[in-house]
Amino acid sequence: MIEIRHIAPQDTYSIRNQILRFNQPFNNGNDHSDFLLRTFHLGAFYNEELIGVASFYQENNPLFKEMNQYRIRGMTTLKNYRGQKVGSSFILYGESILKKRNARLLWCHTKVSEINLL
DSSP: EEEEEHHHGGHHHHHHHIITTTOOOOOSSGGGGEEEEEEEEEEETTTTTEEEEEEEOOOTEEEEEESSEEEEEEEOOGGGTSSSSHHHHHHHHHHHHHHHHOOOOEEEEEOOOOOOOO
16 A cells, blocks of 8 residues: 655655656756755655655745745656556645645646647
8 A cells, every 4th residue: 555644855856857857967956955854755655665856845936926935846656666556646735734734835847838628
């Protein structure tokens, strides 16, 4: 069974670098936003092995009018554990925390594109 729990910022680095920053210099935590008071990090564990990470930052996107927004970044799962709903588990667990913090919006993106669905 996969368990989601809080982890320290530095616990995210190994998986972030292995999956998200493949073939890039190792980032050992020079992102100050990892350590901000309202930031939190989640880890997915299988048999006590860290298999996935996700980070939630209090950050407003000017495209949305809601106040107290959070952004999810750096969410990834080791390849051997994909397809087991780790990502949706991160979202559900993170949402429960954000509700307690009275967050109004959770967003995630790096590039915004306009899509006409009509």
